[in-house]
Amino acid sequence: MPKMKAKSSASKRFKKTANGYKHKQSFTSHILTKKSTKRKRHLRPMAQVAKCDVPLINRMLAC
Known part of the structure; x- marks a missing residue:
């Protein structure tokens, strides 16, 4: 049987x-003119993944 990828x-x-895991936040790539500077600044750092989603990510990344 082949390896799981x-x-x-x-x-x-x-x-x-x-x-856990961190991820890049959404709503940062385009249509930035209508978004406030504060909103864009707070979207800049990577965010922590919710605890309920960690088992799903573990399953996706399991080799």
């Missing part, structure tokens, strides 16, 4: 940390 899309989107 990890989802390459998930490996590009999520980074493992000590407490």
Whole structure:
């Protein structure tokens, strides 16, 4: 039986940390003129993945 492969899309989107995973936030790529500076600034850093989604990401990244 062949090896199981990890989802390459998930490996590009999520980074493992000590407490779970982090991901880039959405709504930052285009139509930025109507968004406030504060809103764009708060979207800049990577966010922590919710605890309920961690098992799903573990399954996608399991090899």
